[in-house]
Amino acid sequence: AQRVTQPEKLLSVFKGAPVELKCNYSYSGSPELFWYVQYSRQRLQLLLRHISRESIKGFTADLNKGETSFHLKKPFAQEEDSAMYYCALRTQGGSEKLVFGKGTKLTVNP
Amino acid sequence: NAGVTQTPKFQVLKTGQSMTLQCAQDMNHNSMYWYRQDPGMGLRLIYYSASEGTTDKGEVPNGYNVSRLNKREFSLRLESAAPSQTSVYFCASSRGQGRNQPQHFGDGTRLSIL
Numbered sequence: 001a002q003r004v005t006q007p008e009k010l011l012s013v014f015k016g017a018p019v020e021l022k023c024n025y026s027y028s029g030s031p032e033l034f035w036y037v038q039y040s041r042q043r044l045q046l047l048l049r050h051i052s053r054e055s056i057k058g059f060t061a062d063l064n065k066g067e068t069s070f071h072l073k074k075p076f077a078q079e080e081d082s083a084m085y086y087c088a089l090r091t092q093g094g095s096e097k098l099v100f101g102k103g104t105k106l107t108v109n110p
Numbered sequence: 111n112a113g114v115t116q117t118p119k120f121q122v123l124k125t126g127q128s129m130t131l132q133c134a135q136d137m138n139h140n141s142m143y144w145y146r147q148d149p150g151m152g153l154r155l156i157y158y159s160a161s162e163g164t165t166d167k168g169e170v171p172n173g174y175n176v177s178r179l180n181k182r183e184f185s186l187r188l189e190s191a192a193p194s195q196t197s198v199y200f201c202a203s204s205r206g207q208g209r210n211q212p213q214h215f216g217d218g219t220r221l222s223i224l
């Protein structure tokens with residue numbers, strides 16, 4: 001069964017500190033992984049997708065198939081990064097569904 | 111460019127009342143989805159529609175029905191609302207088939223059942 005685990009419900013760091021939001025997945029096929037961000041009372045927005053290997057707002061994420069992980073990292077956190085972050089796994093086949101983790105709430109303190 | 115539009119934004123219902131949440135997308139996407147978001151539970155898929163004319167159950171379909179009215183619109187209906195259905199509901203859409211297709215979300219509907 002497909003599963004996404006975000007072990008930290010809450011993560012608090014100080015401005016300028018590095019931040020890493022953990023995501024582990026369980027899936028027997030070839031995974032497609034995404035990070036979504038939700039700022040306070042706003043819609044979910046796509047932040048990163050693993051296949052693009054891009055850096056958005058200073059965030060990067062690398063797919064590690066050996067460890068089945070897709071951790072989100074930023075070297076220097078900013079207060080505006082405070083938000084809810086969701087890791088999501090896209091399953092293959094006709095359904096095209098996303099399986100979401102339960103989310104990590106990141107708070108960046110001044 | 112509206113993207114995914116949900117109506118209403120807020121609603122309060124009494125137990126047993128019925129209601130339909132509306133969702134429309136203007137991106138010519140094939141697939142559409144309904145999620146509910148609850149504290150500590152993340153997003154859970156209620157129903158989805160991989161293409162016009164098809165609908166399938168997700169993780170938590172009980173108490174809900176859906177209609178894919180046309181390619182643009184996908185509605186979610188609560189026939190007899192229960193307090194356990196108090197939640198924030200998000201509609202999303204995606205192109206569907208093909209690698210690396212993200213989902214685009216609406217602003218959400220905050221629904222309270224008293």
